[in-house]
Amino acid sequence: MRVKDRMRRSLVSVAQSDTLDHALTTLKRFNIRHLPVVKGDHVVGIVSDRDVKKAAPSPFDYPTAEEFRAFTSAVSIKDIMTKEVITVAPLTPIEEAASLMSQKRIGALPVVQEGRLIGMLTETDVLGVITEMMGATQTGSRIEIEIPASPGTLTEVMGIVEAQQVEIASLVTLPAREGARRLVILRLRTINPDPVVRALEARGYPQVVGEFVH
The missing domain is CATH 3.30.70.260 (ACT domain)
Incomplete structure (x- = not known):
């Protein structure tokens, strides 16, 4: 089994110029935990829900929702994203991708072919494979x-x-x-x-x- 057999092809991504507020909204709307950061169709970074939570202040620190949103709208994705992105190819064996995620302690891998982002493989996808294999x-x-x-x-x-x-x-x-x-x-x-x-x-x-x- 290869990464291409289990990767998610319906991609949700953000740009470097997008804001922390946009990332918060997108993660919640699509119920996901990782957002690839793209320039065109090339991956230039990745943002996780942990990155977003770390960058976002507590809503209780701001008297109003408007002030909280004003802060998160002033922070750009470029400032909080991980720039050194670990990726895999679509023909990578699924067990190698799982091993890479375990070794690097990451929850998602952008799938790249000829420099282009074509999918995402998450820890949930890998656990699904293991469940079926067992x-x-x-x-x-x-x-x-x-x-x-x-x-x-x-x-x-x-x-x-x-x-x-x-x-x-x-x-x-x-x-x-x-x-x-x-x-x-x-x-x-x-x-x-x-x-x-x-x-x-x-x-x-x-x-x-x-x-x-x-």
């Missing part, structure tokens, strides 16, 4: 098991599951906490994981945890 959008069962990190072991586990006539909805592997082992999380298309759990335990896989999930 099979969490479907009713079924979840099995968690630790296996040796050796060739053929995962294939054997999948074979044991399929021998019980149970379909695997999703499979995720992670490094285990200790030793040369892997944690395997299976989502199964069945409401009763017990036969699979017993079959795995019978083949020597200890501490198999199975549960029904909505």
Whole structure:
């Protein structure tokens, strides 16, 4: 899966000359948390809801709404935006984009092709992908098991599951906490994981945890 498959193509952006008041209004109107700052169709900055909240004074500091708006209308986007923008390409693998967001601690990535802004990928979009990859959008069962990190072991586990006539909805592997082992999380298309759990335990896989999930 690539960034282009999940990015938001309906863009809401601002210009450097726009005001803090405009940013506040736009974020609220579209219920979003990030605004790319553009010059033509090129990204020159980005503004987050945190940037806006940090720059905006408390409304209680001003006797009237008109005075508050007068202040926010005097501050330009250019003064509060992040100028060094981290971007991704539309063909970037989604997991690389997620890793970049985690490493840089950012909540959105403008998607740029040949210098032009063509989309936005947010942390909400990435979480949606992870949810689907984990099979969490479907009713079924979840099995968690630790296996040796050796060739053929995962294939054997999948074979044991399929021998019980149970379909695997999703499979995720992670490094285990200790030793040369892997944690395997299976989502199964069945409401009763017990036969699979017993079959795995019978083949020597200890501490198999199975549960029904909505």
